[in-house]
Amino acid sequence: MTDSASQPVPQQTFKAPPSRLREFWSSFRENRGAVIGLFVFLGFLVVALLAPVLAPYAPDAQYRDALLVPPFWQEGGSTRFLLGTDALGRDLLSRLIFGARYSFFIGLIVVTLATTCGVLLGVIAGFAPTWLDTLIMRLMDIVLSFPSLLLALVLVAILGPSLLNAMIAIAIVLQPHFVRLTRAAVLTERSKDYVTAARVAGGRKLRIMFRTVLPNCLAPIIVQAALSFSTAVLDTAALGFLGMGAQPPTPEWGTMLAESREFILRAWWVVTFPGLCILVTVLAINLMGDGLRDALDPKLKRS
Amino acid sequence: MALLEIRNLSVEFATHSGKFRAVDGVDVTVDEGELLAIVGESGSGKSVSMLALMGLLPWTATVTADKMEFDGHDLRKISARARRRIIGKDITMIFQEPMSSLNPAFTIGWQIKETLRKHTDLNRSQRQDRAVELMRQVGIPAPEKRLQAYPHQLSGGMSQRAMIAMALANKPKLLIADEPTTALDVTIQAQILELLTDLQRDAGMALVLITHDMGVVAETVQRVQVQYAGQRVELQEVDGLFENPHHPYTAALLAALPERATEKRLPTIPGVVPGQFDRPHGCLFSPRCRFADARCIAERPRPASADLGYALCHYPLIDGLPTGKETAA
Amino acid sequence: MLSFLTRRLLTFVPTFIGVTLIAFAFIRLLPGDPILLMAGERGVSAERYEQLRAQFGFDKPMWQQYLDYVWGIFHGDLGTSFVTKKPVLTEFMSLFPATVELGLCAIILATIIGIPAGVIAAVNRGKFFDQALMSTALVGYSMPIFWWALLLIIVFSGWLGWTPVSGRMGLMYFINGPTGFMLIDSLLSGQSGAFRSAVTHLILPTIALATIPLAVIARQTRSAMLEVLGDDYVRTARAKGLSPARVNGVHALRNALIPVVTVIGLSVGTLLAGAILTETIFSWPGIGKWMVDSIFRRDYQVVQGGLLLIALVVMVVNLIVDLLYGLINPKIRKG
Numbered sequence: 001m002t003d004s005a006s007q008p009v010p011q012q013t014f015k016a017p018p019s020r021l022r023e024f025w026s027s028f029r030e031n032r033g034a035v036i037g038l039f040v041f042l043g044f045l046v047v048a049l050l051a052p053v054l055a056p057y058a059p060d061a062q063y064r065d066a067l068l069v070p071p072f073w074q075e076g077g078s079t080r081f082l083l084g085t086d087a088l089g090r091d092l093l094s095r096l097i098f099g100a101r102y103s104f105f106i107g108l109i110v111v112t113l114a115t116t117c118g119v120l121l122g123v124i125a126g127f128a129p130t131w132l133d134t135l136i137m138r139l140m141d142i143v144l145s146f147p148s149l150l151l152a153l154v155l156v157a158i159l160g161p162s163l164l165n166a167m168i169a170i171a172i173v174l175q176p177h178f179v180r181l182t183r184a185a186v187l188t189e190r191s192k193d194y195v196t197a198a199r200v201a202g203g204r205k206l207r208i209m210f211r212t213v214l215p216n217c218l219a220p221i222i223v224q225a226a227l228s229f230s231t232a233v234l235d236t237a238a239l240g241f242l243g244m245g246a247q248p249p250t251p252e253w254g255t256m257l258a259e260s261r262e263f264i265l266r267a268w269w270v271v272t273f274p275g276l277c278i279l280v281t282v283l284a285i286n287l288m289g290d291g292l293r294d295a296l297d298p299k300l301k302r303s
Numbered sequence: 304m305a306l307l308e309i310r311n312l313s314v315e316f317a318t319h320s321g322k323f324r325a326v327d328g329v330d331v332t333v334d335e336g337e338l339l340a341i342v343g344e345s346g347s348g349k350s351v352s353m354l355a356l357m358g359l360l361p362w363t364a365t366v367t368a369d370k371m372e373f374d375g376h377d378l379r380k381i382s383a384r385a386r387r388r389i390i391g392k393d394i395t396m397i398f399q400e401p402m403s404s405l406n407p408a409f410t411i412g413w414q415i416k417e418t419l420r421k422h423t424d425l426n427r428s429q430r431q432d433r434a435v436e437l438m439r440q441v442g443i444p445a446p447e448k449r450l451q452a453y454p455h456q457l458s459g460g461m462s463q464r465a466m467i468a469m470a471l472a473n474k475p476k477l478l479i480a481d482e483p484t485t486a487l488d489v490t491i492q493a494q495i496l497e498l499l500t501d502l503q504r505d506a507g508m509a510l511v512l513i514t515h516d517m518g519v520v521a522e523t524v525q526r527v528q529v530q531y532a533g534q535r536v537e538l539q540e541v542d543g544l545f546e547n548p549h550h551p552y553t554a555a556l557l558a559a560l561p562e563r564a565t566e567k568r569l570p571t572i573p574g575v576v577p578g579q580f581d582r583p584h585g586c587l588f589s590p591r592c593r594f595a596d597a598r599c600i601a602e603r604p605r606p607a608s609a610d611l612g613y614a615l616c617h618y619p620l621i622d623g624l625p626t627g628k629e630t631a632a
Numbered sequence: 633m634l635s636f637l638t639r640r641l642l643t644f645v646p647t648f649i650g651v652t653l654i655a656f657a658f659i660r661l662l663p664g665d666p667i668l669l670m671a672g673e674r675g676v677s678a679e680r681y682e683q684l685r686a687q688f689g690f691d692k693p694m695w696q697q698y699l700d701y702v703w704g705i706f707h708g709d710l711g712t713s714f715v716t717k718k719p720v721l722t723e724f725m726s727l728f729p730a731t732v733e734l735g736l737c738a739i740i741l742a743t744i745i746g747i748p749a750g751v752i753a754a755v756n757r758g759k760f761f762d763q764a765l766m767s768t769a770l771v772g773y774s775m776p777i778f779w780w781a782l783l784l785i786i787v788f789s790g791w792l793g794w795t796p797v798s799g800r801m802g803l804m805y806f807i808n809g810p811t812g813f814m815l816i817d818s819l820l821s822g823q824s825g826a827f828r829s830a831v832t833h834l835i836l837p838t839i840a841l842a843t844i845p846l847a848v849i850a851r852q853t854r855s856a857m858l859e860v861l862g863d864d865y866v867r868t869a870r871a872k873g874l875s876p877a878r879v880n881g882v883h884a885l886r887n888a889l890i891p892v893v894t895v896i897g898l899s900v901g902t903l904l905a906g907a908i909l910t911e912t913i914f915s916w917p918g919i920g921k922w923m924v925d926s927i928f929r930r931d932y933q934v935v936q937g938g939l940l941l942i943a944l945v946v947m948v949v950n951l952i953v954d955l956l957y958g959l960i961n962p963k964i965r966k967g
Contacts, residue, residue: 033767033770138646138647138650139650141643141647141650142647142650142651142654144901145647145651145901145943145946145947145950146651146654146901146939146942146943146946147901147902147904147905147908147942147946148901148905149905149906149908149909150904150905150908150923150939150942151939153908153923153924153927154658154927154935154939157662157927157935158658158661158662158663160663230774234774234776237776237778238776238778238909241778241909242908242909242912242924243928244927254776254778257778257779257782261782261913264782264785264786264790265785265786265789265790265797268786268790271779271782271783271786272783272786274779275776275778275779275780275782275783276779278776278779279771279774279775279776279779282774282775282776283770283771283774285774286770286773286774287770290770357871358870359867359870359871386873387873387874387875388873389873390870390871390872390873391871391872391873391874392873395871395872396871398864398867398868400864403863403864403865404864404865404867404868405865405868406865406868406869406883406886406887407865407887407962408886408887408960408961408962409886417872417874418872418873421872421873421874422873453962455962466868469868469872
């Protein structure tokens with residue numbers, strides 16, 4: 001025994017364990033795609049916030065002398081309108097920059113709405129007596145048995161086509177996923193010892209539901225929220241494209257696409273750029289969401 | 304001539320924190336029809352050396368050896384395709400977890416017949432006959448019915464029998480059994496061991512039994528190879544090993560057997576097998592050895608002579624006492 | 633299997649009732665008088681108004697209206713289109729094959745590319761192919777398909793001129809075949825060039841519609857494969873001396889398929905949602921375009937009936953997927 005003690009023992013200093021946030025960040029940072037996604041996302045956010053400063057023109061200013069001008073690098077284009085103009089002579093770049101505002105606004109509102117309702121219902125279902133649980137879950141099954149976009153479309157038909165209604169409709173369509181996820185997480189957490197301990201200690205039911213259990217279910221909810229952000233942007237754009245979302249002349253990317261559809265074979269740029277913006281935003285959010293999932297939920301990591 | 308001869312086999316795994324040497328200069332020799340046991344704690348590299356032989360290690364593993372020959376084939380130079388003609392036919396292997404080692408998506412019969420289809424020219428009905436025969440051979444009742452069963456419908460013991468049937472399908476020259484009874488109930492363990500040794504004797508194939516259970520060794524095998532931390536520390540005939548272990552580790556393992564306990568309290572070996580970061584410089588067993596001295600910590604031992612069981616020790620034991628200590632000092 | 637089937641069918645019933653309730657509620661939730669809404673700007677005379685009210689049963693109490701509605705459903709009566717005056721079910725049936733044809737082609741394309749791609753990526757995990765493939769899959773997964781469809785049109789129809797812009801069939805052909813599937817009917821019709829025309833019309837919509845399911849299937853296959861590649865039975869298969877193709881493609885894939893089939897089944901809903909956009913863009917005469925057109929035409933009987941029928945299709949497909957799941961997962965089949 002003394003022999004082993006005389007062995008050179010590797011020096012080890014114990015630092016305080018990293019805080020949860022730091023631990024999360026170091027694990028998130030490993031994922032190159034996620035970091036790229038984060039920076040692109042932040043870039044779009046800055047553009048959205050500074051839109052009035054960055055945009056060379058007002059989004060609805062029409063220049064009758066310059067209809068369907070191509071981007072500057074193409075023949076006939078000029079640096080006056082970097083990405084060209086649309087059929088009404090509006091500067092495409094300015095409209096895209098202002099469009100970023102709408103996309104973030106949409107994503108934020110829809111996700112907040114869907115998450116709040118979904119998590120609330122999910123926690124209730126997880127703690128409720130069987131009949132209420134069954135009722136809530138059946139309701140969610142019913143909502144999920146309609147293709148999401150179709151249901152959103154029909155809801156907008158009821159509510160009337162506008163950006164706000166489109167957002168409400170998409171939030172309604174998205175929230176069953178949150179309900180299911182939250183309920184599943186609550187059910188696993190609820191049977192754990194610390195919850196029993198809280199109950200034995202005489203914690204009030206509401207407190208146990210929202211202060212004891214819910215914080216431990218947050219990881220998958222955050223991931224779902226991030227991924228829902230991209231769905232929200234995508235689906236609102238789709239509704240806008242179908243003429244059921246934001247109405248012209250709002251510079252919302254989907255609506256811009258819809259307006260320019262008839263020019264697809266004549267002016268590729270009016271179609272290409274708004275879609276590209278949607279794609280890059282959605283891609284950045286999905287990259288980030290994948291990274292979030294890997295960092296927050298080691299069980300799902302594996303790959 | 305030996306059926307299987309491995310000289311100085313080493314296996315290294317690339318990990319996030321550098322290389323980890325799981326097998327360190329191990330020799331294995333198996334003669335035709337012989338029964339050899341490889342014994343050691345978990346982490347002693349006994350499975351890894353056999354998986355290396357089979358070519359079943361993941362790509363993170365680097366295998367080096369001075370010699371790796373089976374039945375006249377040099378397994379170091381052989382192509383993957385040629386190796387696959389030997390693996391599953393002449394060398395087969397069964398594993399620790401019979402339940403998860405069978406594919407849950409296919410019937411037992413399908414899985415047995417698959418190996419027949421791969422390595423023989425038997426036609427469909429011949430394969431069926433052979434499968435039934437094999438099932439009977441390993442003592443599975445109602446073989447025709449069991450062939451159509453899925454793995455989850457079989458008990459652990461039955462699954463291991465099915466695995467053995469699959470391993471025997473092509474009349475292998477060497478069967479490697481990697482802890483075949485560890486996951487099974489105690490009552491089943493004895494049955495499976497008996498089945499394996501009977502089959503080995505009747506079929507005249509060689510059997511390598513990997514185990515951590517000295518009790519299993521005592522009852523079944525001819526020769527025992529003791530491994531520790533990726534190294535072979537002793538190789539002896541089973542009787543000699545039990546009577547007169549030459550390596551302190553073997554002695555400690557034997558002393559830990561309840562059947563051989565002389566004191567009230569069962570002796571244990573303090574500490575654990577060294578891992579990636581606490582590998583001693585000298586003898587790998589030195590931190591846990593009760594005979595170890597400064598030389599053991601500083602210097603790597605070399606294998607002793609054959610009559611001392613090739614013990615990898617500076618002071619091989621004879622009758623439980625270290626030898627050569629005075630001269631060394 | 634039988635008890636599994638029964639249990640599954642039992643959850644089908646309340647969901648079906650819920651779906652009928654939603655479809656029923658739809659017309660009554662519309663702001664304003666549904667009949668005036670349906671009549672549109674032209675308006676109706678008071679006499680005609682009463683007649684319509686009686687025809688739709690709006691004068692009866694709500695519960696009776698609902699029972700009548702469900703009664704109608706079981707007799708195949710889903711109302712009549714306000715615009716075409718044809719029964720909704722008849723319209724649906726005449727348009728449904730077009731959507732099925734497009735959807736089937738898309739799902740087949742997504743499966744035959746997505747599964748092998750996922751398998752190869754998993755087997756070559758971390759290498760270049762894997763990274764390239766997964767990046768592409770993520771782009772596909774993030775694709776706004778209404779834009780993607782327009783891009784395809786710009787490139788393949790506009791610049792290259794290889795494919796037609798829209799529709800199902802060239803104008804010079806008249807195909808009204810027995811199956812409703814243009815690929816089959818055009819072959820049966822014997823008109824030269826008709827099949828070719830059908831194929832060229834189908835290519836772009838299929839690619840557009842298949843993109844997201846393809847990405848989802850490839851990603852899911854890869855992660856399911858990674859999950860099973862470390863399993864013991866895969867090692868057993870390799871210990872048998874089987875070729876890597878057989879080990880990965882039969883032993884591992886067979887088990888990885890179980891979650892993948894679920895994903896393929898779930899993508900039917902995505903597919904129908906995608907069909908709404910794809911069909912609108914390519915003027916594909918299927919139910920997606922029909923629904924969008926009906927919403928714009930305020931043909932609410934059609935919207936109501938279509939909503940119900942589409943939800944039914946999704947539910948039936950989910951049921952089939954569950955049964956299929958039982959078929960490929962022996963533990964459920966016999967357990």
